[in-house]
Structure formats: C-alpha cells, structure tokens
Amino acid sequence: MKKFIGFVQKEFYHIFRDKRSLFILFGMPIAQILLFGFAISNEINNVDIAVLNKADDKNSIEIIENLQASKYFNVLEELQSEKEIEKAFQKGKIKAVVTFEKDFAKNLQRLQASKLQIITDATNPNIANTITNYINSILTKYSHISLKQNTSPELVGTESRMLFNPALESVYMFVPGVMTVILMLVSAMMTSISITREKEVGSMEILLVSPLKPITVIVGKVVPYIFLSIINATVIVLLSVFVFQMPIVGSLSWLALESILFIITSLSLGILISTLSSTQQTAMMISLMGLMLPTILLSGFIFPIESMPLPLQVISNIIPAKWFIIILKSIMLKGVGFGFFWKETLILLFMTFVFLSISIKKYKIRLA
Amino acid sequence: MSLHINNISKSFKDLKAVKHISLEVKENELFGLIGPDGAGKTTLFRILASLLLPDEGSANVAGFDVIKDYKKLRKNIGYMPGKFSLYQDLTVEENLNFFATIFDTNIEENYDLIKDIYIQIEPFKKRKAGDLSGGMKQKLALSCALIHKPKVLFLDEPTTGVDPVSRKEFWDMLKKLQKKDITIFVSTPYMDEAALCDRIAFINQGEILQVDTPSAIVKNFAKEVINIRTNSIYKSLQVLGKYQYTHSNYPFGESLHYMDSRDDFDPNEIKKHLEDEGIEDVEVQLITPEIEDIFMELSRE
Structure with a gap:
C-alpha cells in the first residue's frame, strides 16, 4: 500500500509539473464547451423570412404577427405573387417563405382546415429543417390558443412536438457529446501517453x-486521472448549467456514478493503447485517430446513428461513447431512472472488463 | 558464486547479440565487462536483470534463476541502465524517495550505504534531476540503484558521457561499495577503466574473448608492443601497413602502436624502415602492453 501511495504521488508530480498537459487537461474542456456553446450552434435566431399572404384576412394576419413576435423570425418582406418567391430567395437574405392560400380564414371556418405552405432555403438542410419545425411549433401554438373556441385543435398544418428540448436548444445536444469526448480524450490519451512515456524515457x-507488481503500476497510473476526469466532468456540468442554462432533470448521483463508470472505461482503453504502442507519439496518434474521430462521428454526438448506413450503425455499437451519450441524455434530459439505462450500463461494464483483461494479459513483465 | 552465467545466447531477428556466453563472478567482486559499442553488453545486462529472456542457456544471480525466480531476483539486485532513466521532472530527493518507497525501504534505513555518494549531490536535492550535470546524474542514479541494499549491482556503462574527473570519482565510489558486501558487475567501453576492476571479461560481437585479472591479462600477453612516434602518424600507418613483418598497427593517442609478426626482432629495424620511407623524427620504444592493445589483438582473431 505504501508503494502504491508513493507511486500515485509520483504521478501527481508528473501531471502538475508538466504545464502543457495540465493546460490540455483543464483548458480543453472549458474551451470546447464554450466553443460548442457559442460558435457551433444549430439554433436559429432572428431569421429573416418573407410572407406571401393571398388571403389577407384575420387569421393569416394574426399568424404573421405571431411569427414576427417570436424571437426566432423577422418578417422582412411581404411578397405579392408566387413569381417573386424565387427572386426573394436568390437575393439570399431570407431563409423561408410562408404562403397563405386565398381563402385562409374562410376555409378555416368552413372546412376546419386550411392550407399554408412553408418554403425553405435548403442549401443548409439542418437549418431549413429547424426553421420548418420552429414555424410549425408557432402554428401549433396559435391553433391551440387563438382558435380554441373554433372547435378542432388540428386546424393548421402538421403537428410536431419537440419533447425534452422544446425550444430545440442545441446546448442540450452538445453537452452530453462534449462531455463524452472530453472524458474519453483526457482519460484515454493521457493515461496511454503517461505509460508510454515511461517506456520511452527508459524508467519503465x-x-x-523493481518489486512493483504490474497491477500496482497500472492502477497507480490510473487513479490520478480518475480524480482529474471527475473534476473535468464537474466543470463541464457546472458550465452547462450556469452558462448555458441547461437543466439536469434526472438524478445527480446517477450522473456521477455513470460518469465515473465511463471514465474507468476510457482509462482502461488508454491502458490498452499503451500496451500496444511503445512511443508517446504512437499512443497519441492511436488515441486521436482511433478514439477521437469515432467518438465524435459515430457516437451520435453530431450525426444521428439512425440515419447512418447499416455497416456504420453496426460499428457504432462498439464505441463506448455511444452508450454513454444515451445514458447521459436519459439522465440529463429525460430524467428517467436506472431502469431505462441499465442495458447501456452493463455494456460499458462489459467493455471495461474486456479492455482491462486484455491489458493485464498483454502487460509485459520484461522488455520486448 | 554471486553470478553464474551458463551458455547464454540471445538473438534479435538476424542479429546474434550474445553468443554462448559463460561467466562466473565471485562474491563481492568488482567485475568489468569490457567491449566496444554493440558488443552485446547491454543485452547481457538485461538478461541478467531479468528484463530479457535468453534464447538458450541459464543464468543465476545471487542464487536466483533469472527466468524462474525473477520476482525474488528483482528484490535483490540494483540495476542502473546505460541511459539515464530516472524521472527528469522530479527533484533529486523525490527520485530517491520514490525508489526507496517502491523497494519497501526509506532513505534513512540504508543511508550509510549511499552516504558517500549522496552527500555530494545533497546540496542540489531540491533541483530537478533533468537539470543535473552528467556526473551528478550518474551519482543520483547510483544512489537510487543502491537504496534497497542490493546484493548484486548491475551498472551498464555508468561512465559513458561523464567527464574524466567524475569518472575517477565514480570508480573510487565503486571500490568503496565493494567493501560493503556488494557484488558489482559493470560494463564500460573505456579500456583505461578495465585496470580498476578485480577481474575483467573482454566482449566483442557477442562473444567473450578472455576473462582474467587485468594484471594477469597483461602479463600473459605474448606479443611485444612497440610505441612509435614520428612527424606523421598518418604516413607511418600507411608505410607500416605495407611492411612485410607487420602483424598489426593502429593509432594510439599521439603515437602509434605496432606489433611484429616475428617472435624475435629488433625494434631498430622498424625505425630504419620508416626512415628509409622518408619519415622523420622516428622514436621507437618497447612498452608494456596496455589493456587496449590486448583487446585490439584479441578482437583481430
């Protein structure tokens, strides 16, 4: 035990004296979360749109007022005919056109259904989609509130409700993702580098x-990074709650427990990488190329897994981050209990077990 | 016997690094393994420190088999690799403390053993190991290798890259350590250090050439060595290279050493031959062979 404490102490010396890794350790999470929060955003704000109101009656005007009143849209132009629509788009200022049919209010009264067309500029499909959804949700609200006395609730267009993230705030999407990427990176890359450094420098x-057991060396390498990663996870959660007003619906203790589990999974992956590589550079390349990219691209963080081709969907299953993001979203956004993510937890546990047993088996008690 | 090496061989791919080496080192002996770079010294050290498995043969260090009893063996040896392998970002004191801790001991317990060495670097104990000079690094590495009072100490080229004064100090320390009941197995590419060992083994291209005390090796050397000084060593080497009786000749410091192929000859004959070839200021002198001469001769065979 004394040996173990001595070893962990030495590791902390290494970490705190290496200013560069310290910077990566604590600077990166903050930088990333702020970057994703402010710069890379799928939200829309004050989007310029145009309307083509052929009806010009009470309901259509009210809807236009509603659109204008929301913080998302700014009605820039009132078009006079369909011909002007394409021109309006070509000028590049407006992103969408809302068209009302001729007898909008009348149809609404008589047929209890009326037509409204949303035309969007799909050069950026994500934004086009979001705009459509936003307009839809404003319409739905309108039909619920303003037309309440007018019989049917389903008067206008489609009905789509954005569950768990009603305002489609992108911060809800990226916090679990960024947290996953950072924990994975810090844990896996830092441990693998710190173990391979011993090999490279010759201290291995x-x-x-020495009479140190392999398990003491491995666990001693890992413990400091567990601490640091927990601090990182806390920083990320605090930032997202206080800077980006992200609500955490579920239980904090489950969040903590699952995060620790994922940290350990990543650490064991880091150990595995270090047993496979003999220089810091290889370890770093494997961590970056082999972990970072799949974690970002295949975990469902940025691109939805459901819309990937089947082979990639299958591959995504072996990526620990995928399961952790599901868990995080369940806890943070849906607020559901363990019953809903025990499967994902088991998968992570199993992965950890596999990584650790391979690494201990591959850990060399001799050189070469 | 403190060290017992029996017919050890080790290859890396096509390279036979160590070929059928057998050696014995006595208790508390200061044993030197002398050979140039790439002779197989480090490989042999690593095998003895249980860091590499030999392809064939067996070795026994301080009573423990290097393959089967490697766990017990590792508690009883001190190993100082050729490359400085302590933690550069840790201070002198932290390094020493760390190695004491992982060997289940502390600095105080074996302080008398490292005192002579450590006292020289103690003024710098708050300095990071990476900022020490070459000589001080070696002293620290030696202190760390000694901190658990090993029975056998393996020093792989401890004086490479160290200045002549520190080198001499280092060997003085080894002599003292030897008296404290520690067997020392040391390798060096410097022939002048060989004379400081109790016994030496010449190693070249993975093979042991000769094992004996330095004085016996010199005494038993059959050839006579001539030291030659001239105005042009380079030209003289060329002339002697073509001379019919030359056995070997090579530069040695500011002069050159020459061995004749005949058992009996007059050194003045060589002087005359050089002068006939137009070389001036020729001085020839019969000298006691140095370890390096013997090594050169053995390596030729």
Missing part, C-alpha cells in the same frame, strides 16, 4: 526491475 526498465 527500472520499474520492471
């Missing part, structure tokens, strides 16, 4: 000749 030779 002395450690091997």
Whole structure:
C-alpha cells in the first residue's frame, strides 16, 4: 500500500509539473464547451423570412404577427405573387417563405382546415429543417390558443412536438457529446501517453526491475486521472448549467456514478493503447485517430446513428461513447431512472472488463 | 558464486547479440565487462536483470534463476541502465524517495550505504534531476540503484558521457561499495577503466574473448608492443601497413602502436624502415602492453 501511495504521488508530480498537459487537461474542456456553446450552434435566431399572404384576412394576419413576435423570425418582406418567391430567395437574405392560400380564414371556418405552405432555403438542410419545425411549433401554438373556441385543435398544418428540448436548444445536444469526448480524450490519451512515456524515457526498465507488481503500476497510473476526469466532468456540468442554462432533470448521483463508470472505461482503453504502442507519439496518434474521430462521428454526438448506413450503425455499437451519450441524455434530459439505462450500463461494464483483461494479459513483465 | 552465467545466447531477428556466453563472478567482486559499442553488453545486462529472456542457456544471480525466480531476483539486485532513466521532472530527493518507497525501504534505513555518494549531490536535492550535470546524474542514479541494499549491482556503462574527473570519482565510489558486501558487475567501453576492476571479461560481437585479472591479462600477453612516434602518424600507418613483418598497427593517442609478426626482432629495424620511407623524427620504444592493445589483438582473431 505504501508503494502504491508513493507511486500515485509520483504521478501527481508528473501531471502538475508538466504545464502543457495540465493546460490540455483543464483548458480543453472549458474551451470546447464554450466553443460548442457559442460558435457551433444549430439554433436559429432572428431569421429573416418573407410572407406571401393571398388571403389577407384575420387569421393569416394574426399568424404573421405571431411569427414576427417570436424571437426566432423577422418578417422582412411581404411578397405579392408566387413569381417573386424565387427572386426573394436568390437575393439570399431570407431563409423561408410562408404562403397563405386565398381563402385562409374562410376555409378555416368552413372546412376546419386550411392550407399554408412553408418554403425553405435548403442549401443548409439542418437549418431549413429547424426553421420548418420552429414555424410549425408557432402554428401549433396559435391553433391551440387563438382558435380554441373554433372547435378542432388540428386546424393548421402538421403537428410536431419537440419533447425534452422544446425550444430545440442545441446546448442540450452538445453537452452530453462534449462531455463524452472530453472524458474519453483526457482519460484515454493521457493515461496511454503517461505509460508510454515511461517506456520511452527508459524508467519503465527500472520499474520492471523493481518489486512493483504490474497491477500496482497500472492502477497507480490510473487513479490520478480518475480524480482529474471527475473534476473535468464537474466543470463541464457546472458550465452547462450556469452558462448555458441547461437543466439536469434526472438524478445527480446517477450522473456521477455513470460518469465515473465511463471514465474507468476510457482509462482502461488508454491502458490498452499503451500496451500496444511503445512511443508517446504512437499512443497519441492511436488515441486521436482511433478514439477521437469515432467518438465524435459515430457516437451520435453530431450525426444521428439512425440515419447512418447499416455497416456504420453496426460499428457504432462498439464505441463506448455511444452508450454513454444515451445514458447521459436519459439522465440529463429525460430524467428517467436506472431502469431505462441499465442495458447501456452493463455494456460499458462489459467493455471495461474486456479492455482491462486484455491489458493485464498483454502487460509485459520484461522488455520486448 | 554471486553470478553464474551458463551458455547464454540471445538473438534479435538476424542479429546474434550474445553468443554462448559463460561467466562466473565471485562474491563481492568488482567485475568489468569490457567491449566496444554493440558488443552485446547491454543485452547481457538485461538478461541478467531479468528484463530479457535468453534464447538458450541459464543464468543465476545471487542464487536466483533469472527466468524462474525473477520476482525474488528483482528484490535483490540494483540495476542502473546505460541511459539515464530516472524521472527528469522530479527533484533529486523525490527520485530517491520514490525508489526507496517502491523497494519497501526509506532513505534513512540504508543511508550509510549511499552516504558517500549522496552527500555530494545533497546540496542540489531540491533541483530537478533533468537539470543535473552528467556526473551528478550518474551519482543520483547510483544512489537510487543502491537504496534497497542490493546484493548484486548491475551498472551498464555508468561512465559513458561523464567527464574524466567524475569518472575517477565514480570508480573510487565503486571500490568503496565493494567493501560493503556488494557484488558489482559493470560494463564500460573505456579500456583505461578495465585496470580498476578485480577481474575483467573482454566482449566483442557477442562473444567473450578472455576473462582474467587485468594484471594477469597483461602479463600473459605474448606479443611485444612497440610505441612509435614520428612527424606523421598518418604516413607511418600507411608505410607500416605495407611492411612485410607487420602483424598489426593502429593509432594510439599521439603515437602509434605496432606489433611484429616475428617472435624475435629488433625494434631498430622498424625505425630504419620508416626512415628509409622518408619519415622523420622516428622514436621507437618497447612498452608494456596496455589493456587496449590486448583487446585490439584479441578482437583481430
């Protein structure tokens, strides 16, 4: 035990004296979360749109007022005919056109259904989609509130409700993602680098000749990073709650427990990488290319897994981040209990077990 | 016997690094493994420190088999690799403390053993190991290798890259340590250090050439060595290279050493031959062979 404490102490010396890794450790999470929060955003704000109101009656005007009143849209132009629509788009200022049919209010009264067309500029499909959804949700609200006395609730267009993230705030999407990427990166890359550094510098030779057990070396390497990663996870959660007003619906203790589990999974992956590589550079390349990219691209963080081709969907299953993001979303956004994510938890546990057993088996008690 | 090496061989791919080496080192002996770079010294050290498995043969260090009893063996040896392998970002004191801790001991317990060495670097104990000079690094590495009072100490080229004064100090320390009941197995590419060992083994291209005390090796050397000084060593080497009786000749410091192929000859004959070839200021002198001469001769065979 004394040996173990001595070893962990030494690891902390390494970490705190290496200003560069310290910077990566604590600077990166903050930088990333702020970057994703402010710069990379799928939200829309004050989007310029145009309307083509052929009806010009009470309901259509009210709807236009509603659109204008929301913080998302700014009605820039009133078009006079369909011909002007394409021109309006070509000028590039407006992103969408809302068209009302001729007898909008009348149809609404008589047929209890009326037609409204949303035309969007799909050069950026994500934004086009979001705009459509926003307009839809304003229409739905309108038909619920303003037309309440007018019989049917389903008067206008489609009905789509944005559950758990009604305002489609992108911060809800990226916080679980960024947290996953950072925990994965810090844990896996830092441990693999710190173990391979011993090999590269030659101190591994002395450690091997000492009576230290492999398990002491491995666990001693991992413990400091568990601490640091927990701090990181806390920083990310605090930032997202206080800077981006992200609500955490579910239980904090489950969030903590599952985060620790994922940290350990990533650490064991880091150990595995270090047993496979002999220089810091290889370890870093494997961590970056082999972990970062799949974690970002295949975990459902940025691109939905459901819309990937089947082979990629299958591959995504072996990526620990995918399961952790599901867990995080369940806890943070849906607020559901363990009953809803025990499967994902089991998968992570199993992965950890596999990584650790391979690494201990592959850990060399001798050189070469 | 403190060290017992029996017919050890080790290859890396096509390279036979160590070929059928057998050696014995006595208790508390200061044993030197002398050979140039790439002779197989480090490989042999790593095998003895249980860091590499030999392809064939067996070795026994302080009573423990290097393959089967490697766990017990590792508690009883001190190993100082050729490359400085301590933690550069830790201070002198932290390094020493760390190695004491992982060997289940502390600095105080074996302080008398490292005192002579450590006292020289103690003024710098708050300095990071990476900022020490070459000589001080070696002293620290030696202190760390000694902190658990090993029975056998393996020093792989401890004086490479160290200045002549520190080198001499280092060997003085080894002599003292030897008296404290520690067997020392040391390798070096410097022939002048060989004379400081109790016994030496010449190693070249993975093979042991000769094992004996330095004085016996010199005494038993059959060839006579001539030291030659001239106005042009380079030209003299060329002339002697073509001379019919030359056995070997090579530069040695500011002069050159020459061995004749005949058992009996007059050194003045060589002087005359050089002068006939137009070389001036020729001085020839019969000298006691140095370890390096013997090594050169053995390596030729």
